Amino acid sequence: MTHHDKPVNGHNPSFLDVLKQLPPAPPAxxxxxxxxxxxxxxxxxxxxEGGFLHRRWAEVFEVRHSGWHEVANWIKAAALFTGLSLIVLxxxxxxxxxxxxxxGLSAVPATSGGDGSGLWGTVDHPVRVFLAGQAAHLAVAPAALYAFWQLTGLLGxxxxxxxxxxxxxxxxxxxxGSLAMIWSAxxxxxxxxxxxxxxxMWALASIFALRGLSLRPIVHNHPPQYEFSPALHLHATLPAPTPAGDGFGDEPDNVHPLQR
Incomplete structure (x- = not known):
């Protein structure tokens, strides 16, 4: 038994069908x-069997055996609403x-790079100094510039x-950009x-960031998708064979019987 919210007796099933199946209300x-x-x-x-909730429950069990177009409309609406809600969340x-x-990144002071000692300080301190000097001419805090620089590198x-x-x-x-800032500051x-x-350092980190990247040109050798079979077709028309003489005077005029 299948039910897909198709019109029954001229109307679509709805929750009001439950009220129609109820017995009369009790007196006061x-x-x-x-x-x-x-x-x-x-x-x-x-x-x-045949009740409103019984039909809806049967439609739920039919979902696993039906395609999207055959599923009841109220199930489609519930699934779409649930999916949109999850996406919004x-x-x-x-x-x-x-x-x-x-x-959290903006809370880190842009000038807390120490005196630039150590390998990381040698690279990080010039970047902080460069961004702090540029932020003095811009309507943005040095910490925001440094946080954006860190976030870009992390996402990349x-x-x-x-x-x-x-x-x-x-x-x-x-x-x-980092190399240019370090060279400048x-x-x-x-x-x-x-x-x-x-x-x-950037090259070593690029081993992970550019993993699988190749500069070789990719050549695809595909066999031809068609088949060529040369063939020669000759059509010759042969004349019909001439019937042999039957002795009734249809031989040519230059043929005469032998006489003694």
Missing amino acids: PEHTAGRLAWMRTAWRESWE MLDAAGDIADAALK LVGGFFGNAGARIAWVLFGL APAGGRAAATGLAAL
């Missing part, structure tokens, strides 16, 4: 006890996570590891060493 003097009995009767009759949660990450590294083309482009631009005596060290 018996309102309390009669109302409970009335509701129990309505519930029992709705679950009997996930987008809201992702927005909260991104906002918390940006605030993670997204590039999973093969995202946009993330890999961002990673390349992040590295080139590093001390004159150690500018080349600091920039070279940053380039090596």
Whole structure:
């Protein structure tokens, strides 16, 4: 038995069908006890074969054996509403996570790079100094610029590891921009060493960010999709054979019988 919310006797099934199946309401003097009995009767009759709830339950079990176009309309509406609700919840949660990450990165002082000692300090301190100097001419805090620089590198590294083309482009631009900032803000005596060290670090990190990337041209050798079978067809028309002489005077005139 299949039911797909198709018109039955000229109308679509709805929740009002439950009310039509109910017995008459109890009179006023018996309102309390009669109302409970009335509701129990309505519930029992709705679950009997052919009742409103019985049909809806049967439609739920038919979903696994039916295609999308054969599923009842109320099930489609419930599934779409649930899916949209989950998408909205996930987008809201992702927005909260991104906002918390940006605030956490912005809370780090942009000039807390120490004196630039150590390998990481040699690379990180010039970037902080460059961003702090540029922020003095812009309507943005140095911490915000430094946080955005960190977030761009993190997203480029993670997204590039999973093969995202946009993330890999961002990673390349992040590295080139970082080298330019280090070259500009590093001390004159150690500018080349600091920039070279940053380039090596960026190259090592690119092993993960550009994983699987190849500069070789990809050549696809596919066999031809058609078959060529040369064939020569000759059509010759042969004349019909001439019947042999039958002795009734139809021989040519230059043929005469032998006479003694």
